[in-house]
Amino acid sequence: MGVIAQIGQWFDQRLQLAAPVREAAEHPVPRNTASWFYVFGSAALTVFLLQLVTGIMLALIYVPSAGEAWSSLQALNHDVTLGWFIRAMHGWGSNFMVAIVLIHMVQVFLFGAYKFPRELTWIVGVFLLLMTLGMAFSGQVLRFDQDAYWGLGIGASIASRVPIIGPAAVKLMLGGPIIAGATLSRFFALHVFVIPGMLIGFVGLHVLMVLKLGINEWPMPGRLVKKTTYVAEYHELTKRNGAPFVPYAVWKDLFFAAFILLAIAACAVYFGPFGPTGRPDPTIIQTAPKPDYFFLWLYALLSLLPPSMETPALLIGPVVVIIGLLLLPFLSGEGEKSWRRRPIAVLTILLVATTLGTLTHLSGFTPWSPHMNAWSGDPVPQQFLHGSTALERQGALVFQVKQCRNCHSLGESGGQRGPALDSVALRLTQDQLIRQVIQGGGNMPAYGKNLSPAETTALVAFLETLHPVGQTPAHNAALDRGGSKN
Amino acid sequence: MSNDNTISRRGLLMKIGILFNGLVATALAVPIVRFLLSSVTRGSVNAYLSWIPVGRVADFPEGETRLATFRNPNVMPTDGKTVDTPCWVRRVEGNQFQVFAINCAHLGCPVRWFPQSGLFMCPCHGGAYYRDGSRASGPPERGLFEYPYKVENGLVTIQAGELPTPGSPTASLLKKKMPCGARNDLVSIEGGKLSASSGTNPLFGKKKTWV
Numbered sequence: 001m002g003v004i005a006q007i008g009q010w011f012d013q014r015l016q017l018a019a020p021v022r023e024a025a026e027h028p029v030p031r032n033t034a035s036w037f038y039v040f041g042s043a044a045l046t047v048f049l050l051q052l053v054t055g056i057m058l059a060l061i062y063v064p065s066a067g068e069a070w071s072s073l074q075a076l077n078h079d080v081t082l083g084w085f086i087r088a089m090h091g092w093g094s095n096f097m098v099a100i101v102l103i104h105m106v107q108v109f110l111f112g113a114y115k116f117p118r119e120l121t122w123i124v125g126v127f128l129l130l131m132t133l134g135m136a137f138s139g140q141v142l143r144f145d146q147d148a149y150w151g152l153g154i155g156a157s158i159a160s161r162v163p164i165i166g167p168a169a170v171k172l173m174l175g176g177p178i179i180a181g182a183t184l185s186r187f188f189a190l191h192v193f194v195i196p197g198m199l200i201g202f203v204g205l206h207v208l209m210v211l212k213l214g215i216n217e218w219p220m221p222g223r224l225v226k227k228t229t230y231v232a233e234y235h236e237l238t239k240r241n242g243a244p245f246v247p248y249a250v251w252k253d254l255f256f257a258a259f260i261l262l263a264i265a266a267c268a269v270y271f272g273p274f275g276p277t278g279r280p281d282p283t284i285i286q287t288a289p290k291p292d293y294f295f296l297w298l299y300a301l302l303s304l305l306p307p308s309m310e311t312p313a314l315l316i317g318p319v320v321v322i323i324g325l326l327l328l329p330f331l332s333g334e335g336e337k338s339w340r341r342r343p344i345a346v347l348t349i350l351l352v353a354t355t356l357g358t359l360t361h362l363s364g365f366t367p368w369s370p371h372m373n374a375w376s377g378d379p380v381p382q383q384f385l386h387g388s389t390a391l392e393r394q395g396a397l398v399f400q401v402k403q404c405r406n407c408h409s410l411g412e413s414g415g416q417r418g419p420a421l422d423s424v425a426l427r428l429t430q431d432q433l434i435r436q437v438i439q440g441g442g443n444m445p446a447y448g449k450n451l452s453p454a455e456t457t458a459l460v461a462f463l464e465t466l467h468p469v470g471q472t473p474a475h476n477a478a479l480d481r482g483g484s485k486n
Numbered sequence: 487m488s489n490d491n492t493i494s495r496r497g498l499l500m501k502i503g504i505l506f507n508g509l510v511a512t513a514l515a516v517p518i519v520r521f522l523l524s525s526v527t528r529g530s531v532n533a534y535l536s537w538i539p540v541g542r543v544a545d546f547p548e549g550e551t552r553l554a555t556f557r558n559p560n561v562m563p564t565d566g567k568t569v570d571t572p573c574w575v576r577r578v579e580g581n582q583f584q585v586f587a588i589n590c591a592h593l594g595c596p597v598r599w600f601p602q603s604g605l606f607m608c609p610c611h612g613g614a615y616y617r618d619g620s621r622a623s624g625p626p627e628r629g630l631f632e633y634p635y636k637v638e639n640g641l642v643t644i645q646a647g648e649l650p651t652p653g654s655p656t657a658s659l660l661k662k663k664m665p666c667g668a669r670n671d672l673v674s675i676e677g678g679k680l681s682a683s684s685g686t687n688p689l690f691g692k693k694k695t696w697v
Contacts, residue, residue, distance in 0.1 A: 065564040065566070066564055066565050066566040066567075066568045067564055067565065067566025067567070068564075068566065149568070150594070150595055150596065150610075153589060153593070153594030153595065153649065154593040154594055154595070154610075156594060156649060156651050157589075157592070157593040157594040157651045157652055157653075158593065159651075159653075160651035160652055160653030160654050161652055161653045162653065166651075166653035166654065167651075167653055167654035168526045170649070170651055170653070170654060171525045171526045172522075172523065172525060172526050174525070174649065175525050176525050176534075176560060176562075177525075177534035177558075177560055177647055177648040177649060178558050178560070178568070178569070178571070178647075178648065178649045179568060179649060180558070180560075180562065180565040180568040180569055181562045181563075181564035181565040181566065181568065182525065182562060182564075183568075184564075185564070279567065280566070280567065280568060281567040281568075281570065282567070282568060282570060282571055282572060282588070282596070283555045283567070283570050283571075283572045285553070285572055285588060285596035285597075285598060286598070287596065287609070288609035288610065289595060289609075289610060299610075299611075302592075302593060302611055302625070303610075303611040303612060303625065305625070307625050307626070307627045308627070310625065310627075311652075368611060368612040368624075369609055369610065369611065369612045370607045370609070370612055370614070372598065372607065372609060375602070375603075401602055402602060402603045403600055403602055403603040403605075404603075406600075406603075406607065417612050440622070440623070443623045443624065444623055445603075445605055445614050445616065445622035445623050446616075446622070447603070447604075449604065449616075449617075450603060450604040
């Protein structure tokens with residue numbers, strides 16, 4: 001017997017782990033589960049391990065103090081050897097982890113893997129998803145920059161809307177009356193001790209159940225799950241058409257895990273670390289905070305919901321979604337597994353993916369936010385001033401100085417908060433323009449207090465010129481008949 | 487079974503042991519929970535609020551709105567710059583002020599004042615407010631949060647110390663009514679002055695004009 005085998009035997013006599021490990025590794029799995037569709041769970045675990053390792057490395061340098069966190073991140077980026085790379089790996093790792101967990105969840109949902117007897121595996125998985133998102137948010141806070149500071153304010157504003165306990169929840173979340181040192185410290189504790197500890201426990205439980213209950217067989221249309229017969233059928237399947245997990249299926253997990261790690265490293269090298277953006281100094285107000293990519297859809301949703309629906313949607317929406325996810329295996333714990341015969345399941349995924357994708361896409365150019373610098377940055381395009389009178393030119397000046405362009409675009413430059421005004425004269429008559437400018441409405445502020453009659457006259461004269469060549473501006477037909485002006 | 491109703495000495499000792507641990511855990515839970523909730527229980531009596539000067543009256547020209555900063559009264563050694571809080575001070579006329587929190591009443595982003603259009607605009611979700619803090623457009627459901635203020639010995643002093651949030655606008659503690667809807671919807675235009683306006687402001691309950 002070789003020396004290594006002898007050492008191994010010495011340890012196993014004391015640990016007694018070799019037999020159960022071998023049993024777990026070689027447990028038979030249905031042959032058709034050795035598929036590229038079944039690699040996302042192990043990939044999520046791999047990225048989680050990467051996050052643990054890179055997270056511990058970052059903690060060697062990072063200082064969880066509101067006064068020094070930002071500087072310690074700068075030191076990581078610029079002074080510590082390869083600190084930027086570890087930060088980038090951790091940041092990109094978090095993006096990949098959220099994405100892979102979501103893909104894994106979609107695959108499990110579409111393959112009916114949450115059905116009997118794997119209901120609890122799904123429920124634990126739902127908690128793992130929530131913890132992953134908790135890690136993503138708390139991680140963004142630890143990157144204690146302007147985005148983190150104002151992001152906390154947004155979190156506090158949402159928490160404050162909870163009836164009765166809202167104000168207390170805010171102080172509990174912030175660790176005091178304002179966003180300050182205690183806030184960062186408690187998010188550090190959450191991100192580094194509390195949530196990872198729970199994650200390790202829940203991941204262990206999740207994997208244990210996969211081993212005990214067996215991997216979900218490839219769903220066949222028409223092969224229905226019945227609680228009375230499923231377990232026997234599954235054992236029959238693995239006996240008749242099974243293969244040991246190692247090495248029959250594991251090689252695909254190994255290849256995909258390595259590929260994902262390589263992809264994270266490639267993103268880290270190519271794109272570098274995330275931020276930190278500006279110093280977390282609340283007195284620097286020239287900032288437009290934005291969340292990380294996995295919460296961008298929420299950012300868009302909060303801008304687009306009607307004000308009256310916002311608080312109910314914020315407080316009830318997540319509860320409904322989480323309860324729905326938890327109840328799913330109990331509502332459809334039996335029956336068809338194959339997505340080919342579950343059109344509603346497929347449509348649900350498509351609807352959710354399209355919604356989240358659209359909202360995320362919109363958040364890329366924030367059409368709901370005023371362009372704070374448009375009035376001083378984007379000149380009125382020349383074509384709108386050709387052949388204009390002195391009054392109309394004065395109106396164009398008013399248009400610029402009163403910052404109309406922060407919300408309205410002309411010639412495709414300017415804000416998109418309000419409608420583009422390139423052809424506004426086709427839509428509104430002179431009287432309607434005056435009324436809209438002075439009284440506002442339809443989500444536009446009233447400018448009556450801020451414009452003199454002369455300015456209003458000039459502005460409206462300019463707006464009346466905004467129509468395509470050859471098309472007649474809108475006018476009040478009732479006045480035509482009466483024979484009065486316009 | 488014969489020993490259904492009997493209890494062994496070991497069994498009793500184990501139960502007493504569990505009970506003993508339960509008592510100790512309960513006793514220890516009291517300081518632990520009090521520690522965890524300390525930031526909540528202290529704030530419930532507005533212990534965080536105090537009067538803080540934001541500048542001399544002379545620093546704020548009449549009819550204008552200026553950014554001021556104050557240091558939050560609740561400071562811990564690790565707070566860094568986070569305790570420096572900005573706010574918008576609007577001197578209406580004389581000793582009449584409005585001091586607005588920097589935080590948008592929607593979700594707390596920092597609003598910016600644009601004197602040219604007479605609006606506060608929020609960069610996050612597009613909220614806008616008039617010069618008197620009332621809501622102009624966008625997602626906010628109310629006007630800007632306002633700090634109670636005093637003018638003493640030529641100093642503008644505000645009552646502050648907590649982050650104002652939609653569910654807990656403590657900044658408006660002393661105000662009976664918020665300026666939401668306080669704006670006159672019927673607009674009167676006075677010639678000559680760029681931003682002239684007159685009307686009754688329910689906040690102060692008297693007729694006034696500002697430039």
